Amino acid sequence: MSTVTRAYLDQKLALAKRCSREATLAGAKAAAVATVASAVPTLASVRMLPWAKANINPTGQALIICTAAGMAYFVAADKKILSLARKHSFEGAPEHLKNTSFQGTDRPHPAFFRP
Numbered sequence: 001m002s003t004v005t006r007a008y009l010d011q012k013l014a015l016a017k018r019c020s021r022e023a024t025l026a027g028a029k030a031a032a033v034a035t036v037a038s039a040v041p042t043l044a045s046v047r048m049l050p051w052a053k054a055n056i057n058p059t060g061q062a063l064i065i066c067t068a069a070g071m072a073y074f075v076a077a078d079k080k081i082l083s084l085a086r087k088h089s090f091e092g093a094p095e096h097l098k099n100t101s102f103q104g105t106d107r108p109h110p111a112f113f114r115p
Contacts (some may be wrong), residue, residue, distance in 0.1 A: 026080040027077030030075070
């Protein structure tokens with residue numbers, strides 16, 4: 001039976017905090033880009049297009065811009081968390097599991113398994 005040391009738990013906690021911070025930063029960058037990318041056409045269309053001027057009030061404009069920013073934040077943060085989790089799980093894997101190359105028979109790979 002193995003025991004978990006305090007140092008091991010502290011190391012895992014520090015790693016989790018660092019990954020969380022990196023994901024938050026990646027999400028904030030994506031949200032900033034998405035805000036600009038959605039605000040420019042939204043505000044321009046409200047000023048130039050008669051239909052948009054008549055049907056999209058300031059609340060609707062804000063909703064369009066904030067929805068794009070929120071989606072970009074969560075998608076980017078989730079992608080970052082998953083990539084870091086994959087990287088760290090691979091680092092901690094035993095050596096015999098790290099070899100992911102296919103070493104089977106001489107049969108060709110199906111199209112969807114080709115490296």
